[in-house]
Every structure is written in structure tokens, then in C-alpha cells.
Amino acid sequence: IIDEVARCGDPDILEAFARVLSTQGTEEAAAHATRLRARRAGAAPDAARRRVLAVDDSTAMLAFYKSVLPGLGFSTVTAENGQDAWDILDGSDCFDLIVADMNMPVMDGIELTRLVRGDMAHADTPILMATTESAGEQVELAQRAGVTGFLKKPFTVEALRSELSRILP
Structure with missing residues (x-):
């Protein structure tokens, strides 16, 4: 599902998922959150x-x-x-x-x-x-x-x- 979210490109959706992942407390979730935020930074405003x-x-x-x-x-x-x-x-x-x-x-x-x-x-x-x-x-x-x-x-x-x-x- 993370790949699908990353592909969507909607900055609000990317940030919402990144926020939830950041609260999970695992290295894997933190890595996914970082990836989504990087994708969000590259998304067109x-x-x-x-x-x-x-x-x-x-x-x-x-x-x-x-x-x-x-x-x-x-x-x-x-x-x-x-x-x-x-x-x-x-x-x-x-x-x-x-x-x-x-x-x-x-x-x-x-x-x-x-x-x-x-x-x-x-x-x-x-x-x-x-x-x-x-x-x-x-x-x-x-x-x-x-x-x-x-x-x-x-x-x-x-x-x-x-x-x-x-x-x-």
C-alpha cells in the first residue's frame, strides 16, 4: 500500500500517511514516512x-x-x-x-x-x-x-x- 500511496502524488495524502507512519515507532515505518515526505516535497503544490x-x-x-x-x-x-x-x-x-x-x-x-x-x-x-x-x-x-x-x-x-x-x- 505504501507504493500506491507514494504513486498518488497528492501532497495532503502523502503527509497524512507519513504522519501516521511516524507514530508507529518502528524503523521500517519511519523509513516509509521519510520516503513519503520526500515524495511530497517533490510533488507539485x-x-x-x-x-x-x-x-x-x-x-x-x-x-x-x-x-x-x-x-x-x-x-x-x-x-x-x-x-x-x-x-x-x-x-x-x-x-x-x-x-x-x-x-x-x-x-x-x-x-x-x-x-x-x-x-x-x-x-x-x-x-x-x-x-x-x-x-x-x-x-x-x-x-x-x-x-x-x-x-x-x-x-x-x-x-x-x-x-x-x-x-x-
Whole structure:
């Protein structure tokens, strides 16, 4: 698990694990804590990272984004549905990218996309739609709403990295 934590790259997570390890009182735990703190020192500070708003009603997907995106150089804010995401955006938070599930309760990804595209402060924010939908009708609706790209669930870290590289040069 220490290797996975070290790979995540999120400075806050690295420090939290290092703190816990430091209290264990063994040489091995102290060595792991030192390694994680060294990794944290080399991690990009949040201010230098690109910001992603990840929106999904699946706690597993939100955990995936929070564990993977920091390792790809992104700080991540999560929301469980489009309405929560819109509330975050309406609070004037700016993001470099929004990754949204297409089908969510309260407000789906298509409606969120429409709101974002209609708001001058966020209209140019790229939106990556993650979906299990393959019906052309749904994809067409999302495209008309203004999504920038698609990821078909389930997807790999490499597929996410590739799409992020395409959308954010």
C-alpha cells in the first residue's frame, strides 16, 4: 500500500500517511514516512496543479478520480451530481477541466454541460463526459450540449491520461 500511496502524488495524502507512519515507532515505518515526505516535497503544490472538478454519483468513481488525478498532475474537487457541481462552479471556483458522468440523479451531466456552456465565467472550460452510454442518441445530445470529449466506462488510467493530454495541451 505504501507504493500506491507514494504513486498518488497528492501532497495532503502523502503527509497524512507519513504522519501516521511516524507514530508507529518502528524503523521500517519511519523509513516509509521519510520516503513519503520526500515524495511530497517533490510533488507539485496545488497552486501549480491544474484543477479538475470530477462529478459522478458513484463513490467508486469519485475515489478513482481522487486517487489517480493527483498522480497525473491535477488537484481534484469532487461532486456527487450535477447540481452539487453547479453550486461549486456558481461559487466562482474556476477549473481547468470538468469530468462528468452522463447519468446522475438530481442533475445529469448533459444539463450540467448546458449550464456551464451558458455561463460566461465557465463557458470555455473543457468538459469530458464519462459514460456507459453507447446509444448514438445520448452521445449526440451530449455533443449538442457542448461536451469536449468522451470516455466510455469502464476506462483505464491510460485512457484517461490520453484524453486529458488531447484536451489540455
